[in-house]
Amino acid sequence: MTPTNDEAMLVADTVRVSRDLGQDPFLVLHGGGNTSVKLGKRIRVKASGFDLGDLSEEGLVRVDRSALTKLLSQPTLSDTQMVEGYQEALVTPGDPSPTIETLVHHALPFTSVLHSHADAIVALTDTLDGENLVQRALGEEVIYLPYVMPGFDLARQILTAWEARSSERPTVLVLAHHGLFTCGDSPREAYDRHLDMVGRAVSFVKNQTGIDLVQDLPAPTHAPVGGRLDLLSEALTDYATGPCSVVSHRDHEVDAFIARDDFGTISQQGPTTLEHIIRTKRLPMVDGDIGAYIDSYRDYYERCKHRAVGETQMLDPLPRVILDPDLGLVTTGLDQKAARAVQDIYRHTVRIITATEALGGYRTIDEGRAFDIEYWELEQRRLRPAS
Structure with a gap:
């Protein structure tokens, strides 16, 4: 099926914001993070093994959303079963496997979903009082979730948490010891929201500690001692x-x-x-x-x-x-x-x-x-x- 002009633009915009995320080491390091865009009955999501920093359209694989809905409705699902389900859901058999967090992207009812492991967000959650710090820094409208391994259980947890507050239509989720998801009705909206949340976290940490989590890392200052x-x-x-x-x-x-x-x-x-x-x-x-x-x-x-x-x-x-x-x-x-x-x-x-x-x-x-x-x-x- 040939994509419409609007769909082609959404994919191109997703590639663009993916690269912007992936080229910032304070957001993503060495293959981390993932992105997606929904196109009617299909979703295009970053494939495993691809790097956001140099992502191309080929790195956004096409997945059938009805198949993902069936996977998400299962009472339990092992990681192996989930990945096998992803393979069966590929619109083009033989394409690279979608990110392990494909079900999360599918579950959130927005056109665009972006995920990173931003240093400033992680710093807030890697503390004794993570949930309170996240709410103080980012606002109470943000959904904060305790740590759960990536995969089916995380997708179900996120879906349950979002549905519990669906009347507010929340667009930001913070996962303890993991990272940030932002949503939007367009890739640019999700990206701007992502930068806004990270910016709030950076400002909060700097105000509280004096430490700047987006300042360039220092150059080498010493050579190793002797032999x-x-x-x-x-x-x-x-x-x-x-x-x-x-x-x-x-x-x-x-x-x-x-x-x-x-x-x-x-x-x-x-x-x-x-x-x-x-x-x-x-x-x-x-x-x-x-x-x-x-x-x-x-x-x-x-x-x-x-x-x-x-x-x-x-x-x-x-x-x-x-x-x-x-x-x-x-x-x-x-x-x-x-x-x-x-x-x-x-x-x-x-x-x-x-x-x-x-x-x-x-x-x-x-x-x-x-x-x-x-x-x-x-x-x-x-x-x-x-x-």
Whole structure:
């Protein structure tokens, strides 16, 4: 079916605002976030594996909304069943799989829905008093939801919460430890609303703490001390079971974070945004003992593996983030690009945790729920050989 001029314009506008979101690292990092636009009986939604920052029309896959309604009406639905349902709902078989949050986009009754993990929004929710802070910063018209894993349960929770206040026609939802959804009757309206909400959050945090969550991150200010980075890289390579790239970074914010009296506590609570755990692991290494970190990671896996759906394969236990008084922030990955992505994420993490502590105390998802994300059945499926 050939799209009408109005539909073509809506898609083009969605691509444009998607790129604007994705090119701002204080809103989205390394493939995060998703967007959608409804076109009658169909919805076009960002496909998994696509980056908002350089999204094209091909990255907005067509999905049949009647099929999504049937999925959403089920009493229960596993993540695997949901993804299989997404595949069956594709208008063009063989297209990339839609984002895991497609049902959320479908459930919200607006033409355009935009989702990001904005630093300032996450900072408000990663606190002891997150709901109150969100309402003070953004207004009581915003729907605030406690943490739920992405997928069917989150979509049902959002639908229930929206319907309970449908007479107000709410257009903004904040998800604890996750991010922001804004809605609109056009992509531009949803985007302007998104920036307005983030702007309110940024202003609130800055007024309360003096910390600017949209100010550029500082440039490197120190080089690693002596040959310690080389020695650490060699040690990491010895422990690694595959390729291991190592990069390092120091600046005044990282140094101040590591020098904090409560560093040993605040660095060991988990990621600021739930999806970052896939890249960074739950905790950084802070004591310089790679062997002890690996043993601790294995203990964590054994402690929590009963929570997994089906059989699991333990992931590489090597630390992805290392914080050291002399070396600063050291990150690892299968290649330089992966290690740099972890570095980007944790540099934002440092500032967010600093802000949340100034807002009353940093709190994020607990160990068990972090494991649920890290060992998500959908992530584990990628590790299994094709049958």
